[in-house]
Amino acid sequence: MSQRVLRVGMIGGGGGAFIAQPHQKAIHFDGTRRVVCAALHPDPAVAMREAENWPYPIQGYKNYDEMIADQAKKPLGDRVDYVLIVTPNHVHFDPAHKCIQAGFPVFCEKPLTVTLEEADKLVAAVKAKKVPFGVAHTYLGHWTSRFSRHIVRSGLLGDVRWVDSYYLQGWLATRFEDTGNMQAVWRVDPKQAGASGCGGDIGTHALMQLRYVTGLEVKRLMAHLEIYAPGRKLDDHFTVYCQLSNGSKALVRASQIAIGHKNDLGIEVNGTKGSLVWQQEFPEQVTIKLPGQPDRVYFRGAVSANDGFLKDLPADLMAEPTIPSGHPEAFHDAFARLHRCFEQDVRAYNDKKPFACDGAKYANVDDGRMGIAFIQAAVESSNKGGVWVEM
DSSP, X not given: OOXXXXXXXXXXXXXXXXXXXXXXHHHTTTSSEEEEEEEOOSSXXXXXXXXXXSSSOOEEOSSHHHHHXXXXXXXXXXXXXXXXXXXXXXXXXXXXXXXXXXXOOEEEESSSXXXXXXXXXXXHHHHHHTOOEEEEOGGGGSHHHHHHXXXXXXXXXXXXXXXXXXXXXXXXXXXXGGGTOHHHHHXXXXXXXXXXXXXXXXXXXXXXXXXXXXXXXXXXXXXXXXXXXXTOSSOSEEEEEEXXXXXXXXXXXXXXXXXXXXSEEEXXXXXXXXXXXXXXXXXXXXXXXXXXXXXXXXXXXXXXXXXXXXXXXXXXXHTSOOOOTTSOOOHHHHHHHHHXXXXXXXXXXXXXXXXXXXXXXXXXXXXXXXXXXXXXXXXXXXXXXXXXXXX
């Protein structure tokens, strides 16, 4: 007999919010999860109207407090199995904390919170309640990100010497927020976005890619947060030089004023035996550079072990459900892989069985906290003129 379909509640996502759409498509990707209810907007009237006009039937709530209270009364099978939070940054902490206290697993957009104090409270709550908690660092969901992780962490490139992890965009090269575009307005507002604009929005993705692929942590950093659009209150260009936990160095950089760049997230890892290159805009391939050899380009779905470079590949990596090589996976597939992995932990939680939630398949609450600690240290360093700051 097939398992029952998991019920998902959504907080945020109305009013044309972009990020809700790939999430809700990913939730329905496998037929094992579906969105059943939502509190879509801070204005109760708008929230209810948006729910009535949603593309498929859902139960609307006037606000997330009402949704959490109502769902908490219901028995397992009738209530939501997990809650997705897709609000602006400043509305991550409160609903996440309330969901955790009510015993609901949470999948939250990044960054985790806007302050380290809030992040610490969420970490403590998750550990106390022992509920699954995921942070939506989308690009970890690409199969090639996981393949890259295996290559670097298994030592095939030798010891890591240098990492360049970056995310470049150009959409805020001018004061796009002055047009009233809602995606731009809240991202440049310190009250909604937090202490860093570009760094918090996309620099955290670059950091997470570095940490996920290499397994290394930032021990100390020196940063320059810059504003190029006149009058803007938050950084639109973010550059951080890092010392990593193995003694090597890294550059974590992000820009939203790099005209011509769209969503150019990438990572290059230089080791003592070779280098790895991965780019989000070419998500199907990983390039390996070895001394004295032609570049090796590996494509998802066309990878074989023991080819003269690769060793035995993990069974769970090779067994992941994917479409055949040459039929491209992309952004929505990455989201779906994250929700698919989170679903496994939610089902285990419902059945009172052990679950991992260890950061191997999706970013967890500790990963989210590290992102906030990184931003806080970068802001401090930049405000002091780019001095070294311990993490």
